Amino acid sequence: MPAAPRSTPASASASACAALRAALLDAPPVTVNSVPDLGRAVFVGSGDSLASGLIATEFGHRALSAGDVTWSQTLPAACDTLVGISHSGTSGATVRALRMARDAGLKTVAITSQASSPLADTADEVRLVPTLRVEEEVPCAGHVMLAQGVAAVCGVDTTPFNQALAQSLDGVRATVDAHVRDLPGSAPAAVSVLSLPELCSGADFWVLKLIEACGLAVRTVPLEESGHVDYFIGPQAHLTLQLMGPHGRSRFDRLAEALRxxxxxxxxxxxxxxxxxxxxxxxxxxxxxxxxxGTWFAHGAALRWGRPPFRGGAVNMDARHIKLDS
Structure with a gap:
């Protein structure tokens, strides 16, 4: 039997694009209600869920790692509402953080896809998001829905988002494919992801996916802080990814010139x-x-550099070390 054709970055992104588009168009929209009297809210989560929580910073709230609350045993100062984010509703640090807040008399909210979960059971109010039914080698579907849930809790009408995002995916794929083709042929020693606050959630997600897909050391850096220190990095090969939104283009360009x-x-x-x-x-x-x-770029980079996602199965993916234990 002939060997299956080797996946290329372009074929992987095309397949992921088609699958995600179909899932978005098939799924019900996120119709989460905003939370009355949210006050000064702190959104907590871990990993992908923390990246989702960073969306709330665009609306004047804060986002923290759930572990910073749980393992320091200290609730955030000036917090009226603690919002826990977990797709499964079983992330140990997030559930414990919400329990701490509940016991201290704070208002608690859960954003999850699982109505019957420890996180939902702990919260005063629960906001459920649908699950995208899609197979992914490097996952982003959970974040796409949880981030919409965060935005909705903050007052955004997310009803049209699935349709709008589905319509954008061909353009997203074209952008990703062009940048993957321009990557060096071998992996760098490390990667920096630069952005301004308008893309802090997306930038954080790029970091997570590059780590998962490529097994490299990756960090996120505020644009100006990179300008103060990153030109000292070397002599090992280093890749800097600048995620540019509507603001700061001239500063990005000047910094890129200096780093090169x-x-x-x-x-x-x-x-x-x-x-x-x-x-x-x-x-x-x-x-x-x-x-x-960022998800498709990370997978494409892994294929280009010969670094199978999740270290080719070397990483135990049961994640028991982060789940809520009995």
């Missing part, structure tokens, strides 16, 4: 037209599309 003079590879990803900039709540949609782009 030190031998670094700089990839500028313009996210401004990944989605329709005139759509309602265009900034949230752009952040979601940026996250999807």
């Amino acid at each position: 003079t030190t031998g670094q590879t700089v990839c500028q990803v313009d996210t401004r037209h990944l989605t329709d900039p005139s759509a309602p709540d265009a900034a949230v949609l752009r952040d979601l599309a940026t996250a999807v782009a």
Whole structure:
């Protein structure tokens, strides 16, 4: 029997694009109600869920790692409502953080896809998001729905988002494929992801997916902080990914020029037209599309560099170490 054809970055992104589009168009929209009297809210989660929570910073709230609350045994100062985010509703640190808040008399909210879960059982109010039925080698579907749930809790009408995001995916894929083709042929020693706060959720998600897919050390850096220190990185190969939104283009360009003079590879990803900039709540949609782009870029980079996602099965994926124990 002939061997199955080897997946290429372009074929992988085409397959992922078709699957995600079908899932988005088939799924019910996220119709979560906003939370009355949310007050000064802190959104907590871990991993992909924390990236989803960062959407709330666009609306004046805060987002923290659930572990920072749980393992320090300290609730955030000046917090009226603690919002826990977990697709499964079983992330141990997030459930424990919500229990701490409940016991302290704070208002608690759960954003999850599982109505019968420890997280939902702990919360005063539960906001359920649908599950996207899609097979993914490097996952982003859970984040796409949870981030919509976060936006909805903050007052955004997310009803049209599935349709709008589905319509944008061909353009997202074209952008990703072009940048993957321009990558060096071998993996760098490490990767930096730069952004301004308007893309903090999407940038954080790029970091997570690059780590999962490529097994590399990856960090997220505020644009100006990179300008102060990153030109000292070397002499090992380093890749800097600049995620650019509507603001700061001249600063991104000046920094890219400086970093290239030190031998670094700089990839500028313009996210401004990944989605329709005139759509309602265009900034949230752009952040979601940026996250999807990061997932496909990470998978494409892994294929280009010969680094199978999740270290080719070397990583135990049962995740028991982060789940709520008995």
